[in-house]
Amino acid sequence: xxxxSTSLRASVLAGAVIATLALSACxxxxxxxxxSSAASAADARQTFTISGRLEGxxxxxxxxxxxxxxxxxxxxxxxxxxxxxxxxxxxxTGSVPQPVPGIxxxxxxxxxxxxxxxxxxxxxxxxxxxxxxxxxxxxxxxxYLQRPEYVAAFKANREANVKAFSNIDETDEAAMTAAxxxxxPAARRLATVKNDYDRAILxxxxxxxxxxxxxxxxxxxxxxxxxxxxxxxxxxxxxxxxHPLIVSMERAAEENAKARxxxxxxxxxxxxxxxxxxxxxxxxxxxxQVLARNKLVLLDFWAxxxxxxxxxxxxxxxxxxxxxxxxFEIYAVSLDEDKADWTKAMxxxxxxxxxxxxxxxxxxxxxxxxxxxxxxxxxxxxLIAGDGTIVGxxxxxxxxxxxxxxxxxxVDDAPAR
Numbered sequence: 001x002x003x004x005s006t007s008l009r010a011s012v013l014a015g016a017v018i019a020t021l022a023l024s025a026c027x028x029x030x031x032x033x034x035x036s037s038a039a040s041a042a043d044a045r046q047t048f049t050i051s052g053r054l055e056g057x058x059x060x061x062x063x064x065x066x067x068x069x070x071x072x073x074x075x076x077x078x079x080x081x082x083x084x085x086x087x088x089x090x091x092x093t094g095s096v097p098q099p100v101p102g103i104x105x106x107x108x109x110x111x112x113x114x115x116x117x118x119x120x121x122x123x124x125x126x127x128x129x130x131x132x133x134x135x136x137x138x139x140x141x142x143x144y145l146q147r148p149e150y151v152a153a154f155k156a157n158r159e160a161n162v163k164a165f166s167n168i169d170e171t172d173e174a175a176m177t178a179a180x181x182x183x184x185p186a187a188r189r190l191a192t193v194k195n196d197y198d199r200a201i202l203x204x205x206x207x208x209x210x211x212x213x214x215x216x217x218x219x220x221x222x223x224x225x226x227x228x229x230x231x232x233x234x235x236x237x238x239x240x241x242x243h244p245l246i247v248s249m250e251r252a253a254e255e256n257a258k259a260r261x262x263x264x265x266x267x268x269x270x271x272x273x274x275x276x277x278x279x280x281x282x283x284x285x286x287x288x289q290v291l292a293r294n295k296l297v298l299l300d301f302w303a304x305x306x307x308x309x310x311x312x313x314x315x316x317x318x319x320x321x322x323x324x325x326x327x328f329e330i331y332a333v334s335l336d337e338d339k340a341d342w343t344k345a346m347x348x349x350x351x352x353x354x355x356x357x358x359x360x361x362x363x364x365x366x367x368x369x370x371x372x373x374x375x376x377x378x379x380x381x382x383l384i385a386g387d388g389t390i391v392g393x394x395x396x397x398x399x400x401x402x403x404x405x406x407x408x409x410x411v412d413d414a415p416a417r
Contacts, residue, residue, distance in 0.1 A: 046096055049093050051091040052123030054088070057090070063105065065082070067102045068103075096116050099117040104130070115213060128154055150197070161186075164179035164183050170314060208236055268391055280339075285358065300381045301373070310345065313355070326412075335378065339361060379396075383395065
């Protein structure tokens with residue numbers, strides 16, 4: 001599995017909690033580039049140096065710099081620079097065409113967000129973990145991480161979650177609902193602090209490149225909805241040209257539009273699309289084959305690195321054990337790139353018998369299976385009746401059990417033909 005599948009995904013998901021209230025990265029003395037120089041910088045490599053000395057770094061440990069915006073496939077991000085820790089310190093050097101967001105992985109599940117920019121950055125210990133300092137863009141874009149109000153809100157949110165979910169029975173719907181509701185105020189406060197910081201930049205007179213960098217990691221969709229973001233990105237392109245972030249954001253907008261079209265195509269009441277995926281034994285299994293011998297099938301897309309996906313397994317195991325004898329089956333498709341990661345996760349979640357349903361692999365969001373349904377986020381599922389009609393989409397936790405129970409009851413109550 002690539003480094004992206006561990007450290008980067010963990011960091012991205014940790015950042016996303018800012019926006020989640022329910023279920024569920026020039027030197028310091030240089031001014032930002034002018035519009036003309038920024039637009040022409042695509043052909044000129046800009047050299048950077050990132051150094052740090054942090055407590056807990058082990059001798060020989062690897063430090064890696066990941067930059068998703070520079071990857072042709074954001075799900076397969078490889079380091080653009082690496083270094084080995086020696087005497088508790090590291091130094092990375094390299095170059096980028098233009099300043100772009102990056103995530104420094106420190107090999108021990110710690111990360112530091114920064115803007116990879118020309119000049120020198122230093123990584124130091126901060127109240128919430130390692131922080132990068134010294135770069136003009138880094139200090140502006142990620143300055144909120146060191147502000148007292150953000151630190152306080154982050155700690156309060158963390159404490160609220162620890163208090164709410166410690167020793168909780170995750171299969172108890174009432175307890176989980178109450179726990180989530182109890183964390184909403186702290187999560188909202190954290191989101192507000194971050195959104196206010198971003199808004200001051202996005203609606204102010206900051207340089208265009210700074211605004212682009214901030215917008216790329218902004219989750220305030222109420223203020224900056226899809227239409228407004230498209231207008232902003234178009235304006236950024238007119239000034240900055242084909243900056244890697246602009247290209248990736250435009251591509252994401254196109255993929256979102258495609259996903260919405262597919263969501264309408266594969267909504268409740270619509271016919272399913274047949275796909276195939278490979279089992280542990282190397283044999284291909286078609287969804288149509290499984291539908292032909294069952295009353296109801298749950299098509300479930302997941303991956304080993306997806307925490308929310310794996311959080312669904314206790315619920316799916318309960319539903320499967322109760323309803324499988326009555327004609328219910330699960331056609332689970334892992335998007336893992338690495339077979340070992342997939343099989344290891346199945347063993348961890350299912351115990352000695354692994355997961356008891358039909359487990360298959362179709363690697364990547366760009367694979368035919370995921371593309372057929374326009375899967376852009378995980379987990380994603382589709383409940384399909386035996387006649388091929390989709391009867392449920394995007395169900396989570398106890399909603400799966402309710403939907404399966406209701407649909408099987410309909411089948412059993414239907415008059416014989």
